[in-house]
Amino acid sequence: MYKIEVKNVSFVYGQSTPFETSALTDVSVGFEEGKITGLIGHTGSGKSTLVQMLNGLLRPTSGQILLDGKDIWEKPKEISKVRFRVGLVMQYPEYQLFDDTVRSDISFAPKNMKLSESEIDERVREAAAFVDIDEQILDKSPFELSGGQKRRVAIAGVLAMKPEVLVLDEPAAGLDPRGRRTILGGLCEYQRKSGTTVILVSHSMEDMALYCDNIVVMNDSKIFAEGTTSQVFSRASEIASVGLDIPSIAHIANKIKGNGIGLTGNLYTVDGVLDAVLREMKGGR
Ligand SMILES: Nc1ncnc2c1ncn2[C@@H]1O[C@H](COP(=O)(O)OP(=O)(O)OP(=O)(O)O)[C@@H](O)[C@H]1O
Ligand SMILES: [Mg+2]
Structure with a gap:
């Protein structure tokens, strides 16, 4: 069953301007409930544009996004509710940290959700543990942390929302192998414990192989291939034709x-x- 479904979605940046760029062309794809789906494709193929559609950060030029079968744009005034249900960790999220302490950064969304102090406290600690952020780091300024730690704090901020769908746009980009394993391994453990539907954008086929149940391959603003990890990897020559390698x-x-x-x-x-x-x-x- 699909938790979230993209139906005939097209998206154009800068419509009716000299900078008009078509980033998605009639894209239809579904993401299975309780599974980790990897989204891969070369630079500029439309991955970040597609994932920003899923929580309503971008609105399709045409087509629909269905969450539990319901169009998320049915009532545009209520789109902020969708942002709590579909948590998006953007590409390079460490640049979005802004609060005085790590603790208040991670608790930003739960506070907005109007949860009790004790519930917020518990969520912050739980989320920090999944991404291997120690208790004593919680009272530091996020600006004192290393790049990898900042990234993990940003991810914890979205985990603390306990979203039904967790979308991560290249969460391990630019990190060394140990940093990648800490983040992706932690996310995998979180997924196994919570049963959350996860969508993971990555440039690495090795990461897809290690962590994903299903794979969607994008090419040139369209879906090129989709299926279980083993189905997609059995199509090596087709995958190679779009510049990717298994x-x-x-x-x-x-x-x-x-x-x-x-x-x-x-x-x-x-x-x-x-x-x-x-x-x-x-x-x-
Ligand atoms: N804010 C923007 N304004 C105009 N065009 C954009 C904008 N963001 C992306 N694009 C264009 O839309 C297309 C798809 O870009 P997108 O960022 O979705 O690709 P991507 O697959 O995420 O690439 P990458 O792997 O480099 O992150 C590209 O042609 C890109 O130049
Ligand atoms: Mg991108």
């Missing part, structure tokens, strides 16, 4: 299969392929 380990698995060796299961992470090869060597047991 993880090396998935190439190796496809080649082994091409030689008539029947590997099954998760064939796009190192551990998954190792398991499949060992199973096959032991005679399929």
Whole structure:
């Protein structure tokens, strides 16, 4: 079942100006409830534009966004309610921190939701723990933190809303492998515990393989491919035709299969392929 669905959506920046740019062309795609869906595509393919449609930050030039089957723009005056239900972490969110302390930054949205002091306090601590921000950091100024810590504080601010849908636009961009694992691993754990529907924009196919149930590939303002992670990775040559590459380990698995060796299961992470090869060597047991 789709938690949130994009139906025949087109979007044009700077309509009727010399800068008119078509960023989405008749896009239709659904995001399954309780799953992590990865959104990938080359620079300028329309990913950030698409995700800003999901919480009503941008309004489609034509088409609809359905949340639980209902058009989010049915009552435009109530669009702010959608922003609490669909939490969006924008690209480079660390530049949006503004409060005196980390604690007050993370509690900004829960305060706006008019929750009690104790509920706010609990949410702040819970959200900080998921992104590995220690208690003693909560009373520091966000400007004293490292780039990676700032990013995690910004993500905690959206987690503290406990949104039904969590949308993250390149949350791990520009971080080293350990920073990526802290953020993406923490988000994965949050998703498993909360059952939230997650949409994760990334340039990394390795991240898609490790963390996503489903993948949507965008190209040139349109949806190019969609399906489960294994379905999408089995279409290596089509994916390559739009300048993207599946993880090396998935190439190796496809080649082994091409030689008539029947590997099954998760064939796009190192551990998954190792398991499949060992199973096959032991005679399929
Ligand atoms: N504020 C804006 N004003 C005008 N054009 C824009 C604006 N933001 C994006 N665009 C254009 O819309 C198209 C889609 O951009 P978008 O930012 O959605 O792509 P993206 O897939 O997120 O790219 P990236 O991987 O670089 O983040 C591009 O042609 C881009 O130049
Ligand atoms: Mg973008």
